Amino acid sequence: MLRFNTTLKSNIIDIFNYSYTKWRRVHSSKDIRSAFIKFYQEKDHTFVPSSKVFSPEDQSLLFVNAGMNQFKPIILGNSDDKRFSSHLKRAVNSQRCIRAGGKHNDLDDVGADLSHHTFFEMLGSWSFGDYFKDVACKLAWEFLTDICKLSSDRLYVTYFGGCDILGVKADIETRDIWLSIGISPERVLPCSPKENFWEMGETGPCGPSTEIHYDRNPANRFAPEEVNVDNSDIVEIWNIVFMQYNRINEKSLEPLHSFHVDTGMGLERITGILQGNKSNYDTDLFMPLISKLREVCNSRPYQGKVGSEDLDGIDCAYRVVSDHIRMLTIAVADGIYPGLRDRNLIVRQVLRRAVKSGIDTLKAPRMFLSSLVPTVVSSLASAYPDLKNKQNEIINTIDSSERQFYDLIDKGTGTVMFAMSKMKPDQTIFPVDTMRKLMLWGYPEEYLLRLTSDKGVTVDQPELKKLLEKRTLDKTKKTKQSVQIDVLKVQKSLKDLAFSKTEIVSSSDLKNAGGFVPSTCKAIVLENGSVCARKVEWNSQNEVVYILLNKCLNCSRMNHLVNSMMVLEINNMEFPVEKTFDIDGWIIHKLLPSQTYPQSLILAPYHTIRIIIKQQKWDSALSAIFYTQLFIDVLRNKISNAVLLKSRTGFDAFRVEVAGYQTTEDIVNLWKDVLKKVPQTSFDLDLSDTQGKLCITKVKHQGTSKTVIFCLTGKKAETALKLTPEIQEKVNQLQLSSSQLQGEEITKIIKKVGNLTYTVNAEDIAFDVKENCRQSLGQLAHKLKLNLKQPVKNKSLS
Numbered sequence: 001m002l003r004f005n006t007t008l009k010s011n012i013i014d015i016f017n018y019s020y021t022k023w024r025r026v027h028s029s030k031d032i033r034s035a036f037i038k039f040y041q042e043k044d045h046t047f048v049p050s051s052k053v054f055s056p057e058d059q060s061l062l063f064v065n066a067g068m069n070q071f072k073p074i075i076l077g078n079s080d081d082k083r084f085s086s087h088l089k090r091a092v093n094s095q096r097c098i099r100a101g102g103k104h105n106d107l108d109d110v111g112a113d114l115s116h117h118t119f120f121e122m123l124g125s126w127s128f129g130d131y132f133k134d135v136a137c138k139l140a141w142e143f144l145t146d147i148c149k150l151s152s153d154r155l156y157v158t159y160f161g162g163c164d165i166l167g168v169k170a171d172i173e174t175r176d177i178w179l180s181i182g183i184s185p186e187r188v189l190p191c192s193p194k195e196n197f198w199e200m201g202e203t204g205p206c207g208p209s210t211e212i213h214y215d216r217n218p219a220n221r222f223a224p225e226e227v228n229v230d231n232s233d234i235v236e237i238w239n240i241v242f243m244q245y246n247r248i249n250e251k252s253l254e255p256l257h258s259f260h261v262d263t264g265m266g267l268e269r270i271t272g273i274l275q276g277n278k279s280n281y282d283t284d285l286f287m288p289l290i291s292k293l294r295e296v297c298n299s300r301p302y303q304g305k306v307g308s309e310d311l312d313g314i315d316c317a318y319r320v321v322s323d324h325i326r327m328l329t330i331a332v333a334d335g336i337y338p339g340l341r342d343r344n345l346i347v348r349q350v351l352r353r354a355v356k357s358g359i360d361t362l363k364a365p366r367m368f369l370s371s372l373v374p375t376v377v378s379s380l381a382s383a384y385p386d387l388k389n390k391q392n393e394i395i396n397t398i399d400s401s402e403r404q405f406y407d408l409i410d411k412g413t414g415t416v417m418f419a420m421s422k423m424k425p426d427q428t429i430f431p432v433d434t435m436r437k438l439m440l441w442g443y444p445e446e447y448l449l450r451l452t453s454d455k456g457v458t459v460d461q462p463e464l465k466k467l468l469e470k471r472t473l474d475k476t477k478k479t480k481q482s483v484q485i486d487v488l489k490v491q492k493s494l495k496d497l498a499f500s501k502t503e504i505v506s507s508s509d510l511k512n513a514g515g516f517v518p519s520t521c522k523a524i525v526l527e528n529g530s531v532c533a534r535k536v537e538w539n540s541q542n543e544v545v546y547i548l549l550n551k552c553l554n555c556s557r558m559n560h561l562v563n564s565m566m567v568l569e570i571n572n573m574e575f576p577v578e579k580t581f582d583i584d585g586w587i588i589h590k591l592l593p594s595q596t597y598p599q600s601l602i603l604a605p606y607h608t609i610r611i612i613i614k615q616q617k618w619d620s621a622l623s624a625i626f627y628t629q630l631f632i633d634v635l636r637n638k639i640s641n642a643v644l645l646k647s648r649t650g651f652d653a654f655r656v657e658v659a660g661y662q663t664t665e666d667i668v669n670l671w672k673d674v675l676k677k678v679p680q681t682s683f684d685l686d687l688s689d690t691q692g693k694l695c696i697t698k699v700k701h702q703g704t705s706k707t708v709i710f711c712l713t714g715k716k717a718e719t720a721l722k723l724t725p726e727i728q729e730k731v732n733q734l735q736l737s738s739s740q741l742q743g744e745e746i747t748k749i750i751k752k753v754g755n756l757t758y759t760v761n762a763e764d765i766a767f768d769v770k771e772n773c774r775q776s777l778g779q780l781a782h783k784l785k786l787n788l789k790q791p792v793k794n795k796s797l798s
Contacts, residue, residue, distance in 0.1 A: 027274040029285050030382055033094050033267055036123045039143050040092035045125055048088075050095045050384065052334040053119075054343055062343045067095035067124030068205070068241075068262040074128050075205045075243055077257045089130040094267060094383055095122045096330055101346045111320035111357070113306060114279035115235065118350060119327035120268050121383070127261040136240050136261040137177045140212060144238070148274060154215040156227050156234065157183060160197055160208035161190030166253060168197075171208045174242070178210070186224060195228050198241040198262075205256065206247045212238040216278050237273065238265040279304055281319050285379060289322040292375045297362040317361035324354035325369060329376040332394045333387050337645050338401040344646075351398065352405050356444065366406055370398040400645075400659035400706060407702075412443035416451050423457070430459050439467040535604045540575075540597035547589045547603075549611070569610040570601065620652040623714035627674070627694050628654040631711065634674045638666075645706065652716040655708060662707040664699070668768055671696050695720040697764045712764060724765040730756060731773045735780055746788045753781045 037047055051070040053063050061069065068075065074088065100107040100118040109116035127136065144150045157178050162170035170190060178188045191211075199206040215223065217233040226232040243260040245253040268280040275283050281290070282304060290302045305315045331347050338348035351369070358364035373395050377387045387394075419434040430452050438448060445468060452459050538545050547568070567574040568589065575597070581588040628649045635644065635658065645657040674694060695717040698710040712720050734756060738749045760773045 027271070029267060029271045029283060029379075032271055032274060033121070033123065033383060035147060036143070036265070037092055037094065039147055040090075040125045040139070043090070043139060045090040045092040046088060048091045048093045050093055053096055053098045053330055054334065054336060062101045062346065063098035064095065065097055065099050066262075067093065067097070067122040067264050068126065068243075070095070071126060071128070071262075072205060075256065075260050075262075076246065089128055091126040091128070093124060095124055096334075096384065097122050098327060098331065100327065100350060101343070107346075107350070107353075110323050111316040114281060114304070114319075115269060117268060117280070117323050117326075119323070119330050120266050123265045123267055123270070125261075125263045129258040129260060132259055132261060133174055133242055134177050136242075136263060137174065137210065138181060140238055140240055140263060141181055144212065148270070150214060150273070152183070153220070155183075156187045156189060156213040156215070156224060158189045158191040158196055158211045158213065158227065160210070161192060163193045163197065166193065166197070168208065168245075168253070171196075171210070171242075174208070174210045186222070189224055189227055191228060198239065199247060203247050205243050205245070205260075206253070207242045207244040209239050209241040211236050211240070214273055216273065233278070235269065235273075237270055238263065281322065286319075286322050288379065289325065289372060289375050290318050292372055293318060293321055293358075293362065293364075296368050296371055297358065297364040299362045313361050317357040320357040321354045321362070321369075321372075324350050324357075325372045326376050326380075328354070328369075328398060329373055329387070329394055330380075330384075332397045333384075333390045337397055339646060348401065351401050352444075355402055355405055367399060367402055369402050370395040373398065396659050397645075404702070404706065408441060408443060409447065412438050412441060413447065413451065415443075416448060420452070420455055420457055428456075428458050430457050432460055432463055435459065435464060436467060439464075439471055442471075535602055538601045538603055539599070540593055540601050541595055541599055542593050544593060545591045545603075547591060547609075548586055549589060549609070566614070567612045569612055570603070570607070573598070573601075574612065617651060620714050620716075621649075623693065624649045624652055624654050627711065627713045628656070630677060631656060631670075631674050631694075634677055635670060638670050638673055652714040653710075653712050655710045658707045658709065660707065661701055662699075662709075664768055664771065667696060667699060667707075667709060693717040693721075695724075695764070696767050697770070699767050710767075716764070720764045720766065723763055724769050727756075727760060727763065727765055727773060728769055731760075731776055735776065738780060738784060746784050750781060750784050750788070753777055753784065757781075 041047055055064060055069060098119050099105060106116040107118055110118055145152055159174045160171040175188055196209050198209045213227050213234050214237045215234045226234045241262040243262055244256060246256055247253055268285055271283045272280045277283060299314055302318045303315055310316055328351055336343050336347050338351050355369060358368055377391050381387050419431050449459060566577050575591050577589050578592045579590045628647055632644060645659055647656045693714050695712045696709060697712055697720055700708040734752060757777045760770055
């Protein structure tokens with residue numbers, strides 16, 4: 001049962017002028033989600049909890065965009081996947097999904113219509129090599145007509161009408177199944193691949209689908225021509241995909257080893273239908289959010305208008321903000337923070353889009369966005385209980401990112417106004433150099449156009465368009481996936497060759513008193529995204545090569561460091577490893593070309609090579625990785641409001657970025673706690689040379705929104721810790737020697753203060769001591785300069 005408190009309920013009724021009938025109360029989103037799962041559980045389906053909205057194992061996707069993503073290993077026939085039981089034949093769940101980037105991207109449509117979302121819940125059921133088309137169609141029809149009580153006179157079904165390019169014939173079998181259920185032939189419609197051939201991405205599992213559509217128009221009518229037509233009252237509510245193929249490229253499909261069923265029904269859409277609404281936003285999933293948003297912004301009531309009818313854009317803004325805050329809440333809860341790359345960049349864009357809609361159209365006060373988070377958590381916590389535990393972290397993260405955006409707006413606006421104030425009276429075009437700088441910062445172009453228009457200044461539109469296109473291109477490059485090989489093709493060819501998965505070699509197996517012993521292993525070369533079963537001539541000066549080894553050092557914690565500490569010895573020549581990829585247990589090594597290599601190299605299948613580890617680099621990476629993880633663990637326990645934005649580990653160094661302003665006292669205490677924890681920490685690598693070697697050398701604050709902490713470890717930390725008291729002592733001695741000085745002596749000391757200040761700034765020493773030394777030297781320099789200006793008293797000549 002949907003339960004609102006009395007005040008909220010009366011507000012909603014007042015705002016929307018909707019009567020809450022018994023039908024709507026019974027069919028709450030929570031009830032519908034539960035009914036769906038229960039129905040399929042009674043049909044012998046196993047409930048599998050929703051996965052996170054991103055999959056570290058699948059680098060082909062920015063976000064989980066469908067319920068089937070976590071089941072991809074089963075569909076591809078990976079029986080070794082440990083996440084699921086090998087006996088899993090039928091499954092059901094409600095999967096949280098994000099469609100904002102990649103093949104399925106609804107971001108630009110959100111707000112413009114009544115049905116698109118960046119975040120939604122997919123009610124899904126699956127059969128893995130168990131039942132197929134007949135049972136899938138009958139179960140779907142039973143749920144909609146018997147459980148949901150939808151009239152069959154308002155339902156239409158579509159099926160795949162065939163595709164000559166793909167070489168797949170029309171799905172006549174599915175058409176006949178629908179007819180056998182009792183659906184009239186004129187309601188069973190063939191459609192093109194665009195509507196009825198579903199694909200997860202550019203490559204991967206796919207197959208023909210059949211869709212069920214519902215006519216929202218209450219009139220008793222027959223309108224098959226409006227199926228799959230935009231702005232129609234007839235909407236798709238359920239998609240049943242018959243997973244029969246694996247897409248290799250644009251025109252190539254191959255049959256899967258066994259056939260599967262993947263069904264998906266959007267909770268938001270079916271909730272809107274069962275609650276008698278024409279919009280997903282008029283449901284109990286969004287109305288409390290819109291009500292809260294109106295309260296925060298003091299805007300007019302939501303009226304559900306779209307397009308030209310929404311003259312002031314307020315209804316569109318309500319939809320944008322309410323949708324985006326749901327997406328942001330889920331993304332941050334799953335560990336995706338606003339940032340500069342890949343999915344993090346998209347989350348930041350969504351947040352800024354929500355903020356702009358709020359402050360520009362709804363006239364929201366600054367720092368309004370996080371006030372909506374508790375409403376989202378209250379709505380979704382019954383399905384995803386982890387949201388309650390992470391509510392404070394979500395609020396802090398959104399606050400921090402929103403504050404950064406306001407800092408950018410204020411900085412950019414100040415720059416625009418200053419640039420216009422410096423323009424000559426006869427100058428009417430805004431300076432291009434300043435515009436280029438603003439676009440590089442990410443300053444919203446609409447703000448620039450608004451400010452310049454108010455002052456009667458013209459913006460060079462062709463140049464602005466060019467800059468925006470460049471910014472979009474740069475963002476596209478940032479979001480591009482790093483793996484440049486066809487993962488699915490590699491998996492298939494390795495299975496066909498029965499090439500065993502890579503054996504992980506422990507560092508202790510390779511280590512002796514003299515350092516690391518080279519490990520001999522067998523290699524296979526990948527060519528054009530596939531395993532090459534013949535000799536390959538590698539042009540080592542121009543071509544990138546991917547090599548698969550049957551053994552690999554366990555360096556998953558330090559993947560981005562391997563190029564500097566691991567080399568492959570091929571034919572008595574050493575080749576640095578640029579990057580490694582773990583593809584379902586096979587470890588791929590990427591080697592870059594170099595002019596210092598021989599012109600070409602012949603690599604035969606199962607070529608014998610050696611892995612060589614550079615001992616010094618290994619030790620420094622090991623130290624940094626250990627302290628990075630320990631520092632983050634202590635940080636989360638020590639500082640209650642700390643939200644880790646990201647971390648980066650190097651050789652004998654790392655840095656962490658934390659949301660909010662962290663005081664010097666907090667950071668010093670954190671440092672002490674980390675050092676106390678070192679002897680108590682168990683780690684799966686040799687740490688005999690790392691204990692007590694940690695030094696925080698720099699702390700940068702970005703206003704009150706972010707704190708960046710820079711740390712040294714290992715030998716670098718040892719050097720910094722040794723140098724710190726030496727520099728502190730020099731500052732103390734200089735302070736003592738500067739008292740009771742006059743004339744030229746003061747001038748000499750001022751020069752010494754300047755030199756020592758340069759040394760303090762340049763050297764890596766403990767950050768708190770550096771701050772104290774800077775302050776002391778600054779005060780000393782100020783005092784000496786004042787003394788220098790005072791007249792010297794003349795001595796008596798008598």
